[in-house]
Amino acid sequence: MTDAQPSETLPAHGPELPISSVQVLSCGQAEQHKEHRYGSRLPQLWWVFFGRSWVPLPLQAFLIERRDGFVLFDTGLDPAIQFDKSYIKQAIGRFLLPRIFRFHLTQADRIDQILAKVGVASSDIRTAVISHLHFDHVGGIAQIPEADLLVSEREWAILSEPHPEREWILREHIEIPAAKWQQISFQPSDDPLFDRFDGIHDVAGDGSMILLPTPGHTPGSMSLLIRQEGWDPMLLVGDLTYEAALLEQYVVPGTGDRETLLASFAKVRRLKSLLPELVIVASHDFGAEAAISRAMRK
Numbered sequence: 001m002t003d004a005q006p007s008e009t010l011p012a013h014g015p016e017l018p019i020s021s022v023q024v025l026s027c028g029q030a031e032q033h034k035e036h037r038y039g040s041r042l043p044q045l046w047w048v049f050f051g052r053s054w055v056p057l058p059l060q061a062f063l064i065e066r067r068d069g070f071v072l073f074d075t076g077l078d079p080a081i082q083f084d085k086s087y088i089k090q091a092i093g094r095f096l097l098p099r100i101f102r103f104h105l106t107q108a109d110r111i112d113q114i115l116a117k118v119g120v121a122s123s124d125i126r127t128a129v130i131s132h133l134h135f136d137h138v139g140g141i142a143q144i145p146e147a148d149l150l151v152s153e154r155e156w157a158i159l160s161e162p163h164p165e166r167e168w169i170l171r172e173h174i175e176i177p178a179a180k181w182q183q184i185s186f187q188p189s190d191d192p193l194f195d196r197f198d199g200i201h202d203v204a205g206d207g208s209m210i211l212l213p214t215p216g217h218t219p220g221s222m223s224l225l226i227r228q229e230g231w232d233p234m235l236l237v238g239d240l241t242y243e244a245a246l247l248e249q250y251v252v253p254g255t256g257d258r259e260t261l262l263a264s265f266a267k268v269r270r271l272k273s274l275l276p277e278l279v280i281v282a283s284h285d286f287g288a289e290a291a292i293s294r295a296m297r298k
């Protein structure tokens with residue numbers, strides 16, 4: 001292989017493919033402002049207080065079944081955020097939350113119950129990739145104490161910055177004794193497929209699950225590229241966009257750092273130009289399930 005060409009042989013191939021399935025786990029329903037999902041020229045505080053158009057926001061995580069065990073991509077919310085008035089410690093957060101989200105959760109929306117419904121014990125989750133530290137992605141970590149929780153070093157550093165809770169990163173629900181956090185530092189790669197990214201991290205060591213830094217929604221957000229023979233490659237992008245089509249059209253959502261989001265969009269589009277079959281899967285996209293089953297049906 002010359003270093004001018006992206007790797008043509010799929011990293012995961014042969015008779016014993018490492019991944020048997022990827023499935024969407026529905027972690028409950030909510031609503032967000034239209035300006036939040038689709039972006040707006042208006043300042044965030046305007047739509048938080050005066051926005052009147054609410055749109056549905058599906059809350060989703062992803063379960064990857066591997067030969068060597070189960071991997072979760074994000075962990076959903078803790079329904080306590082809706083039912084327990086003290087879930088958010090800071091008064092300003094308790095005041096703002098219902099102005100940004102409307103939750104329609106039930107107690108069955110906790111990750112251990114969701115996993116039980118698909119026949120998986122939460123103690124069987126040995127690895128969970130955390131795309132970023134927002135409360136709707138880390139809410140289930142207390143239910144999966146056996147899991148190594150992979151987070152980017154940059155995302156973890158937010159916890160040491162002033163007032164992470166103002167960015168909806170709730171330290172008291174992240175730095176819990178049971179959680180086995182593991183910080184990921186991205187390593188340089190000579191695969192031209194990844195030349196625009198600031199390094200990669202090969203989760204399983206077989207090339208089937210590659211973590212890529214895709215900052216913008218938060219400074220340390222990351223995406224997971226899943227590749228194996230017979231499937232279209234999939235890129236789980238977390239909240240880089242709320243809908244895959246919006247990323248492809250460069251429509252930036254109403255939160256996050258606009259310039260950094262656009263730079264990450266360009267990196268993902270470059271990856272897609274090298275992997276034309278690439279299926280982009282966003283955590284809050286109603287189309288996620290259909291996109292994944294299309295990718296696996298090949």
Ligand SMILES: [Zn+2]
Pocket residue numbers: 134136137239283284
């Ligand atoms: Zn989210």
